[in-house]
Amino acid sequence: MNITVTSARQPAQPAATNRADADPAPWRPSRAEAEAAVRTLLLWAGDDPDREGLLDTPARVARAYEEFFSGYAEDPVELLARSFAETDGYDEMVVLRDIRLESHCEHHMVPIIGRAHVAYLPAGRVVGISKLARVVEAYARRLQIQEKLTAQVANSIQEVLQPRGVAVVIEAGHQCMTTRGVHKPGVAMITSRMLGEFRTDPALRREFLAMVNSGRPLPEA
Ligand SMILES: Nc1nc2c(ncn2[C@@H]2O[C@H](COP(=O)(O)OP(=O)(O)OP(=O)(O)O)[C@@H](O)[C@H]2O)c(=O)[nH]1
Numbered sequence: 001m002n003i004t005v006t007s008a009r010q011p012a013q014p015a016a017t018n019r020a021d022a023d024p025a026p027w028r029p030s031r032a033e034a035e036a037a038v039r040t041l042l043l044w045a046g047d048d049p050d051r052e053g054l055l056d057t058p059a060r061v062a063r064a065y066e067e068f069f070s071g072y073a074e075d076p077v078e079l080l081a082r083s084f085a086e087t088d089g090y091d092e093m094v095v096l097r098d099i100r101l102e103s104h105c106e107h108h109m110v111p112i113i114g115r116a117h118v119a120y121l122p123a124g125r126v127v128g129i130s131k132l133a134r135v136v137e138a139y140a141r142r143l144q145i146q147e148k149l150t151a152q153v154a155n156s157i158q159e160v161l162q163p164r165g166v167a168v169v170i171e172a173g174h175q176c177m178t179t180r181g182v183h184k185p186g187v188a189m190i191t192s193r194m195l196g197e198f199r200t201d202p203a204l205r206r207e208f209l210a211m212v213n214s215g216r217p218l219p220e221a
């Protein structure tokens with residue numbers, strides 16, 4: 001594998017620099033520095049990073065982190081920018097239920113696994129449904145707390161698509177509560193963010209919640 005070693009502090013280039021929810025890092029270490037940090041953690045855990053089984057582990061962990069945290073390079077505004085107006089006046093709720101969610105808790109950097117349900121009430125334009133799942137993914141693949149993740153997904157859809165309302169429910173298990181700390185398996189954290197008509201109209205909110213039928217067992221981690 002080719003590793004480019006650079007000691008220069010590179011300014012991070014978060015995609016959404018114009019947005020209030022952007023999380024700009026002041027600089028990013030090089031790949032080699034990231035791998036060296038993993039080596040330090042292996043030593044600190046009590047193992048030998050030079051034994052055969054661990055030789056490639058720093059590089060593997062760096063690659064895994066690239067995947068886990070690829071959301072920093074995604075711009076949800078861009079993802080939602082393409083919308084369609086030819087809907088013959090469709091103005092009922094559009095619901096995407098059971099979007100698998102894989103995120104990492106910002107306190108312990110361990111997985112948050114669950115599902116998201118996203119709905120909006122079109123005001124003229126609709127968006128490709130995969131884009132709603134991509135927005136969930138763009139925010140989930142960052143270090144998160146569930147409340148912020150839920151708000152970010154709803155806010156970005158509202159801001160870009162400007163529908164009559166947006167509803168987001170996220171149900172997830174936090175491995176920082178199951179594999180460490182308080183050790184309580186089977187606990188689901190449920191968060192919701194209702195905007196526009198979903199916030200002001202209780203019947204609409206009930207209709208959405210009935211459709212998503214939250215509370216079923218969470219997906220396996
Ligand atoms: N509100 C909220 N809390 C979270 C989320 N993910 C993890 N937490 C909690 O964040 C808290 C961090 O608390 P601290 O006391 O600073 O950390 P800690 O000593 O590791 O806490 P314990 O997990 O209780 O062992 C814990 O209570 C976690 O359960 C989340 O998405 N939202």
Ligand SMILES: [Zn+2]
Pocket residue numbers: 105106107108109110174176177
């Ligand atoms: Zn945690």
